[in-house]
Amino acid sequence: MGLTLTEKIIKAHIVDGEMIKGTEIGLKIDQTLTQDATGTMAYLQFEAMGVDRVKTERSVAYIDHNTLQSGFENADDHRFIGSIAKKHGIWFSRPGNGICHQVHLERFGKPGKTLIGSDSHTPTGGGIGMLAMGAGGLDVAVAMGGGAYYITMPKVVKINLTGKLNDWVSAKDVILEVLRRLSVKGGVGKVMEYCGEGIKSLSVPERATITNMGAELGATTSIFPSDETTLAFLKAQGREEDYVELSADADAVYDEEVNIDLSKLVPLAACPHSPDNVKSVEEIGQIKIDQVCIGSCTNSSLQDMRKVAHILKGKTVHPDVSLSIAPGSKQVFNQIAEEGTLSILIAAGARILESACGPCIGMGQSPNSKGVSLRTFNRNFLGRSGTKDAEVYLVSPETAAVSALTGVFTDPRTIGEMPPYVMPERFLINDNMVVAPASVEEAPSVEILRGPNIKPFPINKPLSESIESAVTLKVGDNITTDHIMPAGAKILPLRSNIPAISEYCFTVCDETFPKRAKEAGTSIIVGGSNYGQGSSREHAALAPLYLGVKAIICKSFARIHRQNLINNGILPLEFVNESDYEKIEQGDEIVIANIREIVKNGGKITVEDKTKGFLFEAKCELSERGKGMMLAGGLLNFTKETK
Ligand code: MIC
Numbered sequence: 001m002g003l004t005l006t007e008k009i010i011k012a013h014i015v016d017g018e019m020i021k022g023t024e025i026g027l028k029i030d031q032t033l034t035q036d037a038t039g040t041m042a043y044l045q046f047e048a049m050g051v052d053r054v055k056t057e058r059s060v061a062y063i064d065h066n067t068l069q070s071g072f073e074n075a076d077d078h079r080f081i082g083s084i085a086k087k088h089g090i091w092f093s094r095p096g097n098g099i100c101h102q103v104h105l106e107r108f109g110k111p112g113k114t115l116i117g118s119d120s121h122t123p124t125g126g127g128i129g130m131l132a133m134g135a136g137g138l139d140v141a142v143a144m145g146g147g148a149y150y151i152t153m154p155k156v157v158k159i160n161l162t163g164k165l166n167d168w169v170s171a172k173d174v175i176l177e178v179l180r181r182l183s184v185k186g187g188v189g190k191v192m193e194y195c196g197e198g199i200k201s202l203s204v205p206e207r208a209t210i211t212n213m214g215a216e217l218g219a220t221t222s223i224f225p226s227d228e229t230t231l232a233f234l235k236a237q238g239r240e241e242d243y244v245e246l247s248a249d250a251d252a253v254y255d256e257e258v259n260i261d262l263s264k265l266v267p268l269a270a271c272p273h274s275p276d277n278v279k280s281v282e283e284i285g286q287i288k289i290d291q292v293c294i295g296s297c298t299n300s301s302l303q304d305m306r307k308v309a310h311i312l313k314g315k316t317v318h319p320d321v322s323l324s325i326a327p328g329s330k331q332v333f334n335q336i337a338e339e340g341t342l343s344i345l346i347a348a349g350a351r352i353l354e355s356a357c358g359p360c361i362g363m364g365q366s367p368n369s370k371g372v373s374l375r376t377f378n379r380n381f382l383g384r385s386g387t388k389d390a391e392v393y394l395v396s397p398e399t400a401a402v403s404a405l406t407g408v409f410t411d412p413r414t415i416g417e418m419p420p421y422v423m424p425e426r427f428l429i430n431d432n433m434v435v436a437p438a439s440v441e442e443a444p445s446v447e448i449l450r451g452p453n454i455k456p457f458p459i460n461k462p463l464s465e466s467i468e469s470a471v472t473l474k475v476g477d478n479i480t481t482d483h484i485m486p487a488g489a490k491i492l493p494l495r496s497n498i499p500a501i502s503e504y505c506f507t508v509c510d511e512t513f514p515k516r517a518k519e520a521g522t523s524i525i526v527g528g529s530n531y532g533q534g535s536s537r538e539h540a541a542l543a544p545l546y547l548g549v550k551a552i553i554c555k556s557f558a559r560i561h562r563q564n565l566i567n568n569g570i571l572p573l574e575f576v577n578e579s580d581y582e583k584i585e586q587g588d589e590i591v592i593a594n595i596r597e598i599v600k601n602g603g604k605i606t607v608e609d610k611t612k613g614f615l616f617e618a619k620c621e622l623s624e625r626g627k628g629m630m631l632a633g634g635l636l637n638f639t640k641e642t643k
């Protein structure tokens, strides 16, 4: 029986377990990446592991999230990451060099390799045939130390693309269509593997737009084959030698199949406040808009910038609209500057931002009150833009640019012929903003530079015999990590300071939660389905841990967040009967008796709601390793125990 591309890469990297779907497997990781907002914690954890030098083929530390330096905190963190990278064999991409995923795709990613990153959009690397996955910072630290990365052996979904996109319909519309069909939960436990005739007409950056936003499906990752298009891209990056041809066997067996005829797609938009709330631009109608933001790791390639410039050329941004544009990398920025594309954008009135995440993570450009903002980004969760009552829509760069001119939601197909994109034979290659690590000989003398904002991270205690605690918070379905641990310009500088950042935990849902949790001492949180979707931020586990959260009981979890909870010794419980969710109320006193014994030796988990006087059943499926982590109070304790 033939193998899918996903299975081929897994087969070449499996170091623990067997390729049986639904079981836990350990993978050797070839490359890692971190970004600054999750990086400080990941490197503190790496330090705690006591490994001198990374054991991967390539590890890169990027600075791209916390680039608004309105206090000393972010700059201090950048310095810390730069110094620790130098000491331990990690390449350091300086602020200004671009967004981690865009730069990694351009300069470091390799087909057939495994990559994990402390950022949920690491699957961008699937655009060149990598098995690239988002992970918690601690998992990345372990992989840097040479440890395996554990996932559930995924199901593989064939996304069969046929036909060709019509003018002004783009890769963003493809992934929006997938989200429309499958929802933000549709990819959980699965890898989305793209194939079919239709992929031939998609460039590497277009493929990367699709794999990037595959994160919004909750998928383990998404991947394209490595073919002539990949080779041409790598050649233009001066990295021809990194090319290997890779695809699924002709007789590969997939678990599911989705067919998409590219020629039938139309411009789409994800409406507030979820990436799967997708409608066609036509259907949405000409609603008035206040802001347009173009950029982010989803849509900031040279191809995107050129299309936008073509639309804006010789025109002026509508008087009621603020348009910002952030090119994804220094390479893209430099190229558009040299060829004159940048000057077209400036002349039209675009506000040019540095190559970084920027508005995507609420680092500036928050919309006006009740503002309607069109963004080429990948997430439009409530409050993420920094304006709680803003209405954020996710669209293609084409829809964004046209609408910026008209001041209303506009279908880009109304503007005539689309010019072809001709990829440069050679991109502007200049890695002068990537600092090489110190040599083995020099490393011991490299001093680690720590600022006062960097506080030690909390470490859990071993799991107690029983958990007895109040439900200090009850939330609904699809709670994102942006609800649990919001980001934005004000809160992100506290990423290295768990006590301080905990003050904002869950404040999107309930401003009084941190105080209540602290007063209670220990807490249980009750949630709906897909709890913890979105980012990989470990802070969504670390802050609750600091606030005394012992267990989460919900209908289902998102993959990375569940792992982050286990890594930090917080018990992830699921209702056996979802209807029990309705019966529990915030404030109820809960007892989970004998839990240590049950985690260790198995058995039924019975939860008592003492306040309501009823019992219900919960489950917690853990691998042997997962059990070890839960009992020890997290991965770090577990690693120490098993050393
Ligand atoms: C995001 O897009 O939500 C982030 C910010 O990049 C996060 C990481 C973080 O919270 O630092 C992610 O996607 O993992």
Ligand code: SF4
Residues within 6 Å of the ligand: 065, 099, 119, 121, 296, 297, 298, 356, 357, 360, 361, 377, 378
């Ligand atoms: Fe940065 Fe936004 Fe991409 Fe996250 S989604 S890595 S914040 S650009």
